[in-house]
Amino acid sequence: MALRTTFELKTGMATREAFGKALAALGREDSRIVVCDADLSKSTYTSLFAKEFPDRFFECGIAEANMVGIGAGLASAGKIAFVSSFSCFLMNKGFEQLRVAVAYPRLAAFKAVGTHSGISIGEDGPSQMSVEDLGLACSLPGFTVLSPADEVATMALVRAAAYHPAPVFIRTGRAKVPIVYQDGQSFEIGKAVELIEGSDVAILATGLMVAEAIRAQETLEAEGISARVLDIHTIKPLDREAIARAAAETGALVVAEEHLVDGGLGVRVAQVVAGTSPCVMEFVGIQDTYAESATPEQLLDKYGLLARDVAEAARKAVGRKK
């Protein structure tokens, strides 16, 4: 059953801020929670935790690879270690350490949280933009990969991640994003949320593209196209059941992500679809390029990540069915 059929999207806090708040709250409840950051605590909002629990916060300096190793050691010795930086630095500079020191020994108490994901960071430009983090994280055997859409989902998923029996990567963003969920919405890692029912096409979205998918659905509805909207907050393990059902029941899927289309959610969904109910698919994401400096709004427009682009992909998918 879908949650609601009409949405009023109000802007909420950035998912990075929701992460920082959730982390501080966890810290109050559980003394095993420790946090590492690499000279970005004001930007990642781990500063909220650091202020309350200075003894359990480790400032690692601008040295992400070392930080991941330290987090791995903490997680190996009874702590629940949240390790945070901009997603691009955490995942790219820390990748080898995530692979060998975390994924390989399956350190379930290790939680990597990347902020400033995607291109919606805006003016700082590509060196600070993380457009390959989902692909990298999903390539780590045993990792659980989360990509919350709003503050409600972030708060719930950070909490779930802390006690999830696997190493986790959580992808968060810099920009304030619309609130998609009502307070109290429950989330289960690995279970997609069907936000809107629909039968002609299914839009599978993650992160800030969920709100764009909801807006696209409204446009499509007015045109007589019935679009289902699913929030794929867990990129790994994927909700195979929900995806296969959407493919079987609608015969047309659109995947929308603020990530390179190569190696992101889309290819993973295609893999599930190919093995269950092959159907028409369209992919909304960043096409084999690095972005540039501009406002977040201008970049989402230029790189084709707006509701307009999701709606167009849905029309195309529906058209290709015939």
Added chain:
Amino acid sequence: MPSAKSPEELQALCKGLRRDIVRMIGAAKSGHPGGALSAVEILVTLYFDVMRHDPKNPAWEDRDRCILSKGHGVPVLYAVLAEAGYTPKDALNTLRKLGSPYQGHPDKRFIPALEASTGSLGQGLSIGLGMALAARLDGRDFRTYVILGDGEIQEGQVWEGAMFAAFHKVDNIVAIVDYNRIQLDGFVKDIMELEPLAAKWQGFGWHVIELDGHDIPALRSAFAEAASVKGKPSVLIAHTVKGKGVSFMENNPKFHGTAPTPAEVELALQELQ
């Protein structure tokens, strides 16, 4: 090649470029004024006195190379490149705007005269070492300069490069540490102390020159000294003031990554008369 200038002329130039920096970051409404302002004399001395280069021929194979490894400080490099004639001066205020060549961090796709696309800290020294090795292989006498942030050198890759440089006796490279003692989250001493810094570089086999990074004659002679040192790399530990030249930005961690408001821009420009 830009014509030789006296230290006084260079000093005046620095003031003008500081104004450009404040204006462009103010117009962009985001960016990193502190670390741009601390490196003005270093870059001005390099581009207008020390380096062999030709703005009319940015692809000249024998040009000296300068890499701003601390890429977030790029407004100072943009101001210098525009002043030297590589890029349009009247477009400086398009910094960080859609379609501007003046991207938020150095981006070779937009300005080919940039020697490296930086912004992820810790990588410039390694890239510079590759250039210096290529010069040696080809028998070219160009020199390579790499500007590092003090926070930046917390990255392990910098020290991997430092070890490599000494082992391979790379003496056609100069690293400059912009030692302004502030990084993003606060003062270096509170985040990850670097001292004893000179001893660290010495221990890694480098010739170390400590100096006031705002003193142009001192910078000139330090670069000359570095050029005379054979068989080992040289590093300038340049003691600087973050936000130098604007009283309310000086030594103020807030202005690491906060743009001045329009009123602050006006105030800063008055101070920089």
